[in-house]
Amino acid sequence: MKPEAANPLTIDLEDRGPIARPSLHEAIVARVRDMIIEGNLPPGSRIHEGNLGIELGVSRTPLREALKFLASEGLLELSPGRGAVVRQFSPKDVRDSLVVLGDLEGLAGRLACEHATDAEIQEVRKLHDRMMDMYANRDRLPYFKLNQNIHTAILRISKNEALADVHGILQARLRRIRYIGNEGPEKWAGAVADHEEIISALEARDSERLSKVLNAHMEKTWERVKNAI
């Protein structure tokens, strides 16, 4: 018998690719990740396989598979015999992650200057301009998402998949922190200034400058976020 779904899990079909049938545990991974980021599953809380399974409308088997996957990403910790716990990130964890992210984005910037096509750089420019519109309107959430998109795009056009992979892992760990770390107007302006310089260095293909500003951008991110933890 299929499990009763209080809130059935809908599978996202807008996947690109030829006929890639979406798998259930993959959908669960995405869903649980979002629940962690949005705070539905607060850090430190134990995950109850039975209840969560019912809530998502799936049985424990694919749910457990998804939990193992997320544990490998570092969003969960597994204590044998006691199930999965949402990982707590200490301020040091966050700081350390941002240091690494800054380093990785610096590298990505250098590689992007070297390997990106003009068209790709133009696409990033478009994202940037749209983000600036959102800033002009003080539209926080769309701004936030475009911001993330820009950083991800720089990773993409660096044409280094391994780099994008590890960046994505650390990025996912911090998404919740950034999500709650809504800074005040003066700091927001600083971040916007950074982004102006990022796009200008990228368009000039000035790898040293881009690398430096991306790295420094992370340092400032820490300054913005550290009091919110």
Place this chain on the structure above:
Amino acid sequence: MKPEAANPLTIDLEDRGPIARPSLHEAIVARVRDMIIEGNLPPGSRIHEGNLGIELGVSRTPLREALKFLASEGLLELSPGRGAVVRQFSPKDVRDSLVVLGDLEGLAGRLACEHATDAEIQEVRKLHDRMMDMYANRDRLPYFKLNQNIHTAILRISKNEALADVHGILQARLRRIRYIGNEGPEKWAGAVADHEEIISALEARDSERLSKVLNAHMEKTWERVKNAI
């Protein structure tokens, strides 16, 4: 009924930690990872859940959980409906990973110079000296393992867990490549020379020099390995 084990999976008990009971899927993860590194599961081959389960003496459920975990590490690829396939790394994948590893180790070197205690540096020196003994005896396998230990130790004494995490993931992906990439004597000598400079820069806490030599060391590793793929 417990499944018949042609070659029962023994659980490694030498785990550190207070009373951390080893969990089965954890043991399976380690075991399958080793099978991939050692080539028992060649790249590109599909993993047959039934057979492998019988071979390891476990049922499909924990095995599948382990496969999801390894997929998240990037050692396997999951094609829905077709199970897990051992990931093939293209030469570009390897090169890209080494570029990132070089960058990460460079960062780790800087941080280690800053944060490591004298005692920790001395421990790395000991590893280095033991490795040199192995080199003198042309003892390849112990040399290989000590080599890995030294690099891991530098990551550890950099006191940045996020850094160690992502380094570990990329390192695991390349372990198989390094395992088969047994270079000739002249290149081996070059690697040894690098290591002499690494330890000397670390003892001098010369972060710039250490960072540079670690980064360059990876570049040379590529030169050594690229023809073996």
Place this chain on the structure above:
DNA sequence: CAATAAAATTCTGTATGCAGCATGCTTGCG
């Protein structure tokens, strides 16, 4: 009333069964 021990309940870990899809083979037709 507090503390401890024992029992009951709940939850995790593992095995197994079943349904649906993928794959390879066979057979029929051009």
Place this chain on the structure above:
DNA sequence: CGCAAGCATGCTGCATACAGAATTTTATTG
């Protein structure tokens, strides 16, 4: 003889059942 459609087999994906560990509740004693 070649190609394609249909069929048979086998494997994956998911659900469920069961055993053992962990936790909570309760009872008993100091």
